[in-house]
Amino acid sequence: MTKIKSLADLRKIKEDLQEKIRLRENADQPEKLVQIKVGMATSGIASGAKEVMNFLIEELEKRNVEAVVTQTGDMGYCFAEPTIEVILPGQEPVVFGNVNVKKADEIIEKYIKNGELVDGIIPRNYETIDNK
Amino acid sequence: MKELSLHILDIVNNSITAGASLIQVTIREEEESDSYFLLVTDNGKGIPMDMLDKVVDPFVTSRSTRKVGLGLPLLKQNAERTGGFLHIESVVGEGTTVTCRFELKNFDRPAIGDISGVISMLTCSFTDIDFIYSHSTKHGNYVFNSREVKSALDGVPVTDPSIRKFLIEMIDENLTEIKINR
Numbered sequence: 001m002t003k004i005k006s007l008a009d010l011r012k013i014k015e016d017l018q019e020k021i022r023l024r025e026n027a028d029q030p031e032k033l034v035q036i037k038v039g040m041a042t043s044g045i046a047s048g049a050k051e052v053m054n055f056l057i058e059e060l061e062k063r064n065v066e067a068v069v070t071q072t073g074d075m076g077y078c079f080a081e082p083t084i085e086v087i088l089p090g091q092e093p094v095v096f097g098n099v100n101v102k103k104a105d106e107i108i109e110k111y112i113k114n115g116e117l118v119d120g121i122i123p124r125n126y127e128t129i130d131n132k
Numbered sequence: 133m134k135e136l137s138l139h140i141l142d143i144v145n146n147s148i149t150a151g152a153s154l155i156q157v158t159i160r161e162e163e164e165s166d167s168y169f170l171l172v173t174d175n176g177k178g179i180p181m182d183m184l185d186k187v188v189d190p191f192v193t194s195r196s197t198r199k200v201g202l203g204l205p206l207l208k209q210n211a212e213r214t215g216g217f218l219h220i221e222s223v224v225g226e227g228t229t230v231t232c233r234f235e236l237k238n239f240d241r242p243a244i245g246d247i248s249g250v251i252s253m254l255t256c257s258f259t260d261i262d263f264i265y266s267h268s269t270k271h272g273n274y275v276f277n278s279r280e281v282k283s284a285l286d287g288v289p290v291t292d293p294s295i296r297k298f299l300i301e302m303i304d305e306n307l308t309e310i311k312i313n314r
Contacts, residue, residue, distance in 0.1 A: 004309055005302040007284045013298060014288050021288065040145060042203045045138050054249065061293040068291065071257045073149060 034060075034067035034112055035087040041074035048100065049082035055101045056084075059108060067112070077122055086111060095122045133206060135245025136170065142203045143172045143230055144254060148261065149194075150176025150228065156264040157251070159244075161236060161313055163270055168216075168234040168241060168313070178224040187220060207232060214238035236313065244314055248303035251276060256296050259289075265303075272310040276303055 038044070038053040053069060060067045077083045080097025086107065087093045096107060097120050110116040133139055140157055147155045152174035160169040179187060186192040188208050193201030207230075208218035216233035234241040251265045255278045266275040281299065282290060289295075 004305040005298065007280055010281065010284045010295075010298060010302070011286075013294065014285050017288050017292060017294065021292070040141065042142050042201070042206070045142050046133050050138065050141065050246075050249070050253070053253065057293060057296065071253065073145060 032089050034065060034089065036067055036069045037072040037085040038069065039073070039075045039077070039081060039083040039085075040071040041078075043074070043078040044081045044083065047081040052082050052084065052099055052101060052104050055104050056108070059105070060112075063108065065108065065112060080122060083122065088112065088115065095124070096120045097122045133210075134242060136242045137245040137247040137250040139203075139207045139210070139242070140170070140172065140247070141250045141254070143207065146203060147172065147174035147176050147228070148258060150174060150178070152176035152227065152261065154262045154264070156266070158265075159267045159312075161269045163236060166236045168236040170232040170234070171229060173227065173229045175227040178226055178228055179220070179222040180224055184220060184222055188218065204230070210234075210240075210242055214240045244312065248300045248307065251303055252296050252299035255281065255299060256291050259291065267307060267310065267312055269310045269312055274306040274310055276306075
């Protein structure tokens with residue numbers, strides 16, 4: 001029987017990582033990284049935000065994009081869930097709506113890598129329908 | 133929502149909004165009484181008495197961005213559908229406990245889904261909050277404590293993708309060991 005993983009194993013991989021992290025220059029300066037927030041309220045979760053978040057974390061690592069992916073509450077765009085906010089280093093945040101895995105892929109390839117805008121941006125001055 | 137783990141993610145987000153610094157998710161599978169209990173306990177700001185009866189009403193929410201709050205009502209509906217219940221206890225200034233019972237062998241009990249993914253996602257996203265997840269079956273008990281994880285990491289950020297991957301595997305293997313109902 002194979003041994004199940006425990007905290008002792010975690011301590012072991014920690015040692016390797018410490019080395020790796022020391023080599024990474026941006027580790028302590030999150031403002032130099034791509035920051036992504038995934039809207040994770042009831043509406044986001046129900047429409048698949050978790051899959052999108054997993055996809056973003058895994059794919060950004062595979063494609064060597066240094067990024068911080070976190071979750072956030074509701075952004076007030078329930079009609080367009082899942083929504084994600086992307087902040088490229090030194091730029092204004094951009095919110096994308098109706099982000100499925102396919103859209104997320106397009107956002108990584110076009111917007112995050114090349115700064116090219118893609119369809120599905122929710123304008124900043126847009127307020128919820130309630131406030132209209 | 134089809135999976136219990138997604139409900140957990142949702143309810144835990146309520147606790148985070150309530151300013152909790154410690155959130156405990158407990159699942160107990162009790163075969164003798166055909167029960168599957170889910171408890172989410174936090175030390176957040178609590179829910180005032182007059183609000184407590186209303187939080188399971190879909191048209192009540194404390195937020196201002198919109199007028200509906202479906203998290204708790206959806207979970208309540210899912211629990212009641214299997215002959216169980218949802219119960220909330222709260223003390224203002226001390227915290228809130230959401231208790232849910234499902235019938236263990238009921239066909240309509242939602243599958244747990246990707247619980248290891250949810251717990252590690254929370255641990256890696258909210259690094260200032262401590263999460264304790266415990267799951268017990270007749271085969272044993274597993275406790276995941278994000279505080280222990282962080283102290284084992286000794287300064288290495290828990291947000292590193294390889295740590296996340298490790299946590300998912302660690303939780304998953306331990307849950308398989310105690311033969312949880314998936």
